[in-house]
Amino acid sequence: MKKHNFYAGPAILAPEVKEKASQAALDYQGIGLSLMELSHRGKEFVEILDKTQSHVREILSLSDEYAVLFLTGGASTQFFMTAMNLLDQNETAGYVDTGSWSSKAIKEAKSFGNIEVLASSSDKNYNYIPKAYDIPNNLKYLHLTGNNTIFGTQTKMWPEINCPIVCDMSSDIFSREIPVNKFGLIYAGAQKNVGPAGVTLVIVKKDIVGKIERQIPTMLNYATHIAKNSSFNTPPVFPIYVTMLTMEWIIKNGGAKAMEQRNQRKAETLYNEIDRNELFVGTCNTEDRSPMNATFVLKNENLGTDFLRLCEDAGIVGIKGHKSVGGFRASMYNALEHESVEVLVSIMQEMVKKFG
């Protein structure tokens, strides 16, 4: 039975990505060795790294002012590494608190400078994106979260400001077009739209690095990885290769613009059903709904077990909501086909026939 993968992350990969990854794990390009057995200084991996970077540049229309780095440690490491690298102890950065991940970013950054929380939607369990907030003139950077995976909201407007935006785009990079020049630094754990778990994409405007006085361990200094082109130490070879394959798949399928259209169409199909269906209700402010992660609940919680069983019978996996919100979450990353959303919608309609 075909599976419909709605996991929030690690998440769905395109079929051809999986096939090529599987082949490379056994025998890379017929050379008689697995990609996992090859030196990261050898010509095979150097070519992979180079291609992955140029694909990322192409998809985001990045200028040479930006470096494309493949690090590890996930967004959780970037929460402190951004502030550690960009903010001196007496400087101020602004943060907008739109969910659990923003909160963690704020907590970690506080060790490295003055952190001003400009707005928060914690008053309503993060079911909306704050928009009307003042942005001081003295900020070193403004930290935003592109997409809130847990709560199902997305930042759709990027404020006009005179400092760079630092943005956690773990769950929506490459899913839509972005005005990339507004950003000083974008970071993303790979395991949603980029590739598998085990690599962290960091896109950084080179001229914002090295402007502070703090001593930084070599491995935590962006300057190290810029200078050594993500190969100061052994990078995560296989996860980077799967990232390259995913970038190739995105480009072949029309790039960020086509992904955005494809994702909008899936989101409309699902949100229309959530709004039409008498048994379900969405948890977020309508205009802030994320095309990546749709969060919704059953009005009658007692029907949850029935719904999950029907989903399971239809091959749907990963639909259970995060504990902070409850209910259900359908993650619809780039590689998810419209057909999978239709299957989910049909189950929601079947629920009405049975229990409506």
Place this chain on the structure above:
Amino acid sequence: MKKHNFYAGPAILAPEVKEKASQAALDYQGIGLSLMELSHRGKEFVEILDKTQSHVREILSLSDEYAVLFLTGGASTQFFMTAMNLLDQNETAGYVDTGSWSSKAIKEAKSFGNIEVLASSSDKNYNYIPKAYDIPNNLKYLHLTGNNTIFGTQTKMWPEINCPIVCDMSSDIFSREIPVNKFGLIYAGAQKNVGPAGVTLVIVKKDIVGKIERQIPTMLNYATHIAKNSSFNTPPVFPIYVTMLTMEWIIKNGGAKAMEQRNQRKAETLYNEIDRNELFVGTCNTEDRSPMNATFVLKNENLGTDFLRLCEDAGIVGIKGHKSVGGFRASMYNALEHESVEVLVSIMQEMVKKFG
């Protein structure tokens, strides 16, 4: 043609490890999804993590006093993370400088306390392991490097001391038996004897953590990963799975003791040839030679191209020496078969016939 993989790292994996990894990348256990697409909170990966840890415990005979963590960032991250977590600014740790990696560990640690370099073999381009050195009584820990991948030496005696040993075993963990109770912390980038690049094994005695006053970012604090069992954030799922497969392979083949015997036999075969062959000479002090990485040079450097061509024709890869030593390096990790060493030896003998 069969390849003989002498890469220093990322390095050879056992055939059955590659086959199972390849299958899991496409479809994990027939569930219709790649392992890379599954939630790290799901039952599949939780089971993998659990098995990987218990295999590591079994191979090393680890007591419950130790935690087994799967982190990222490689040994290069552990160079600072060990000192950051274990040493207060006014405390002293001892380091023995046996190569490039030790030197980097010393450099990074210096930001976090008093670092006393007790001995160094830098005077002879690290071609031996210092043994007669005084160990002060006031050390918080003694840092050693188990195996020096670049220079081809191995620490074979563990000093009797009254503080824990912190050890970089990136290139020899699981290759031999070790007196594990002497160690407070062992770290290892996976990409030699543990698994593929992208995961870092840390074995830490729990009672040495949390004894200092420094504030540490959440992701850099061993206590975080001990408390959350390596799942505070999304761990590198696929590299951990390949690690599990490698641990299974080690256990099936007799554990650390059998690996040590197997590795000793390979090392003897190669070092005997190096010593017997009139064209080649080993670069290290005989008693300190590493069974993992044999470094040797041609007495007549001009024959290098011929030797490398013969190696290539025989399917040998990864034999070129590191730039710090020059010449050649044969890395003979656990998964390398004795047959591959025999092929290398036959090429060295062929060289004598042609050029001797």
